[in-house]
Amino acid sequence: MEALQIILAGSLVAIACGLLGCFLVLRKMAMVGDAISHAVLPGIVLAFLFTGSRDSVTMLIGAGAIGILTTFLIEFFHKKGKLQTDASIGVTFTWLFAVGVILVSAFAGKVDLDQDCVLYGEIAYVPLDLWITDSGLVMGPRVLYITGTVLIILIAFITLGYKELFLTTFDPGYASAIGISTAVWHYLLMGAVSLTTVASFESVGAILVVALLIAPPATAYMLTENLKKMLIITSFLGVVISAGGYYLAAWLDGSIAGAMASVAGLLFMLAFLFSPGNGMVAKVKSKRSKTVLNPSEA
Amino acid sequence: MDTFFEFFSFADPNIRYVVIGSLLLTASSAIVGSFTFLKKKALVGDAVAHSVLPGVCLSFILYGEKNPIILILGAFATGWLSLILIDIISSKSKIKEDTAIGLILSVFFGIGIFMLTIIQKSGNAAQTGLDQILFGKAASLVGNDLIAFAVIAAILILSVWFFFKEFTLLAFDEDFASTIGLPVRGIELLLTTLTVLAVVIGIQAVGVVLMAAMLITPAAAARFWTEKITTMVWLAAIFGAFSGLTGAYISYIAPSMPTGPWIVVVISTIAFISFFMAPRRxxxxxxxxxxxxxxxxxxxxxxxxxxxxxxxxxxxxxxxxxxxxxxxxxxxxxxxxxxxxxxxxxxxxxxxxxxxxxxxxxxxxxxxxxxxxxxxxxxxxxxxxxxxxxxxxxxxxxxxxxxxxxxxxxxxxxxxxxxxxxxxxxxxx
CATH class of the missing domain: 1.10.10.10 (Winged helix-like DNA-binding domain superfamily/Winged helix DNA-binding domain)
Incomplete structure (x- = not known):
């Protein structure tokens, strides 16, 4: 039962991150996702300090706002300060993350957070952290409700805004020609990334969330070029990563989130090598068969 | 205030070591970082920084104790490997460079964390303090470690000094550099090696997670004050060293605090002041x-x-x-x-x-x-x-x-x- 709950929580997180990650990868914004996931840390800590609890909507909103602030700052330094984008990303997120870690250390007594949680989350404690209603009814692990809700919001966001997201990703020129604001959808997407990283934070920590944002979409992208298929494969990979990570961690007695990232990397490597059509092996083979077919060229 | 004078009188030899150590570590990464910044490869430093973690853990697992040379070798190996993999992934498949960087960075770090947690649960007493590599601890620089790190920092600074002209050409005009017969691939390789080295030693003071800031932020700040590369590199080194000194001091007065974040906050403050206040830019x-x-x-x-x-x-x-x-x-x-x-x-x-x-x-x-x-x-x-x-x-x-x-x-x-x-x-x- 506990194993199932942990795997379920992991899957929900991995699917939520993966779905958004598809758009980040296709928009060449993977590193902005990395930046946001680090930068929401001070928002999370401050929300903890002010509200004194974990499961408040304030926390999601506050940290989400910091995520959007990060995107804004990156663009501000880039556009107004003429700082190159990569440096702008690097300076902004390291600063916010550093502030977050200092807050965690300074208020270690008052905040139910520590550096380990920041780094790799506490998914192993998911079954222990129950949601109990005022009347004393035990509703099951709290994290499942939070990540589940966020996943439903995300799926709604992607389904309802599919056309807009699709167009602003692949053909921003055409999108703005037919009246879709690229800026609005850019910030909506960044807001969604912030929301998801905050919701995933407790389970997998601020840094390993990046592995779930980038690795499954990158793997799916090796296998298909169709966005809908890519989203479906990514979701499927999320479940595999979660289950694989759990059993790997149980076997070697290590962090589950770390193991999940390792499995995600392994899956990417397999796709990179053996993907039919795009993988290295397939490429080498097709090269060889070509040389056999045209012996005169050799 | 007492601790302030106690620290900055440098009377205690331990304090002297820590100060010299952190100055060298932060300044040398700022110097090397200036060139990666100008080459617009700033985030590659982030990938290397995260990727040294599995190397450190692996060499600890294999060797069984915290020997600085062995840990440096392990860190160097995986740091280098990450760069090669990023290069292969972005050149041999349709995956773009930024995705490749993010992928390698997070997966390597995940593997590192996985290994670190396994080590921590293994009950090996020698592992205490290994996790300081995550967020840095300037004050833990003592004796042998310091000598090893100082030697590498000195090598870094000397190499940059010696190859200054080549690195400058590479950063600004690669085509021209190859036209006049410079071995561009070789110089690039050297710069990459220096970057990995800078990360490997810099993590002692700043930690794996925030090391990227030490490569990027001093250079970005310095760029706003000057158009001359010599001045820029000097400024970056001074900014970096100043934040390193602050980090060492904080590490001294508040031993429970990780120093990396403080160093990064100091250097970021310098950077923000530069972004807003610098004349002309x-x-x-x-x-x-x-x-x-x-x-x-x-x-x-x-x-x-x-x-x-x-x-x-x-x-x-x-x-x-x-x-x-x-x-x-x-x-x-x-x-x-x-x-x-x-x-x-x-x-x-x-x-x-x-x-x-x-x-x-x-x-x-x-x-x-x-x-x-x-x-x-x-x-x-x-x-x-x-x-x-x-x-x-x-x-x-x-x-x-x-x-x-x-x-x-x-x-x-x-x-x-x-x-x-x-x-x-x-x-x-």
């Missing part, structure tokens, strides 16, 4: 400059309108109301009023009970703007063959920019014309 300077230009354009337009009104009535020194000015050209009323006041202060206009009129200097300036406008219109129609009804907007912009030298050349080129394409007179003094 800073954001405030730019905004101020834009405002000045806007004011200048506004004022010149006011004088132009007054001149045109004078032209129509053949009386340049007539008193005008604000309404008359607005009937000729749409100004934002507030901007018009402040512009009029400013022009009066500067001696171009006189004000008499709400009526405005030229001084001699004002008429002269208005005349010049009108002249430039009409000269430019004529130039566009004669030389670029643009229809006379399409030249006004362009002339309206350029009239504020043309210098006296360009004015003289235009006059000469057009052979001192008297009429513009719309048959208005071009006024000479």
């Amino acid at each position: 800073g954001i405030l300077y730019r905004l101020n400059n834009q405002r000045k230009i806007k004011k200048q354009i506004n004022d010149e337009n006011i004088l132009k309108v007054l001149y045109q009104l004078g032209e129509e009535e053949k009386n340049f020194y007539e008193k005008r109301t604000i309404e008359e000015i607005l009937s000729k050209r749409k100004f934002v009323p507030v901007a018009l009023k402040s512009g009029l006041k400013r022009l009066k202060r500067e001696g171009y206009l006189k004000n008499d009970n709400g009526y405005w009129s030229f001084t001699r200097a004002g008429k002269h300036k208005g005349q010049r703007t009108v002249k430039l406008h009409r000269l430019w219109e004529l130039y566009l129609t004669q030389y670029l063959r643009i229809a006379p009804d399409h030249v006004h907007d362009d002339a309206d912009t350029i009239e504020h920019i043309l210098t006296p030298e360009l004015e003289a050349r235009l006059e000469k080129l057009l052979n001192y014309p008297t009429m513009d394409p719309h048959q208005s007179e071009i006024p000479y003094r």
Whole structure:
């Protein structure tokens, strides 16, 4: 039962991150996702300090706002300060993350957070952290409700805004020609990334969330070029990563989130090598068969 | 305050070691980082920084204790491996470089964390303090470690000094570098090796997670103060060293605090001050400059309108109301009023009970703007063959920019014309 709950929580997180990650990868914004996931840390800590609890909507909103602030700052330094984008990303997120870690250390007594949680989350404690209603009814692990809700919001966001997201990703020129604001959808997407990283934070920590944002979409992208298929494969990979990570961690007695990232990397490597059509092996083979077919060229 | 003097008197040899160590570590990564910054490869440093973690853990698992040389070797190996993998993934598949960086960074870090947690649960007593590699601890630099790190830092600084010209060429003009016969691949390889080395030793002070900041932020801050690469590298080194010193001090007074985040906050503060305050490139300077230009354009337009009104009535020194000015050209009323006041202060206009009129200097300036406008219109129609009804907007912009030298050349080129394409007179003094 506990194993199932942990795997379920992991899957929900991995699917939520993966779905958004598809758009980040296709928009060449993977590193902005990395930046946001680090930068929401001070928002999370401050929300903890002010509200004194974990499961408040304030926390999601506050940290989400910091995520959007990060995107804004990156663009501000880039556009107004003429700082190159990569440096702008690097300076902004390291600063916010550093502030977050200092807050965690300074208020270690008052905040139910520590550096380990920041780094790799506490998914192993998911079954222990129950949601109990005022009347004393035990509703099951709290994290499942939070990540589940966020996943439903995300799926709604992607389904309802599919056309807009699709167009602003692949053909921003055409999108703005037919009246879709690229800026609005850019910030909506960044807001969604912030929301998801905050919701995933407790389970997998601020840094390993990046592995779930980038690795499954990158793997799916090796296998298909169709966005809908890519989203479906990514979701499927999320479940595999979660289950694989759990059993790997149980076997070697290590962090589950770390193991999940390792499995995600392994899956990417397999796709990179053996993907039919795009993988290295397939490429080498097709090269060889070509040389056999045209012996005169050799 | 006592601790402050105790620390900065450097009387305690331990403090001296820690200070020298952190200065060297932060300064050398700032120096190497300047070149990766200029090559626009700043985030590669982030990937290397995260990727050394599995190397450190693996060498600990294999060797069983914290020997600095072995840990450095392990870190170096995986740091290098990450760069090779990023290169392979982004060049051999359709995955873009930024995705490859993010992928390798997070997966390597995940593997590292996985190994670290396995080590921590294994009950090996030698592992205590291994996790300080995550967020750094300057004060843990003692004895043998320090010597190893200081030697590498010295190698880094000397290599950059020795290959300064080559690195500069590589950063600014790779094609030129290869044309004049420099082994570009080799120099690139050297720079990459130095970057990995800088990360490997820098993590002692700053930690794996925030090491990227030590490569990127000092360089980004320094870039705002100078256009010269020598100055920039020096500045980056000084900024980096200053934050390293602060980190060492904080590590000394608050041993429970990780030093990395404090070092990063200090260097980020320096960077933000630079972004906003730096002369010429800073954001405030730019905004101020834009405002000045806007004011200048506004004022010149006011004088132009007054001149045109004078032209129509053949009386340049007539008193005008604000309404008359607005009937000729749409100004934002507030901007018009402040512009009029400013022009009066500067001696171009006189004000008499709400009526405005030229001084001699004002008429002269208005005349010049009108002249430039009409000269430019004529130039566009004669030389670029643009229809006379399409030249006004362009002339309206350029009239504020043309210098006296360009004015003289235009006059000469057009052979001192008297009429513009719309048959208005071009006024000479």
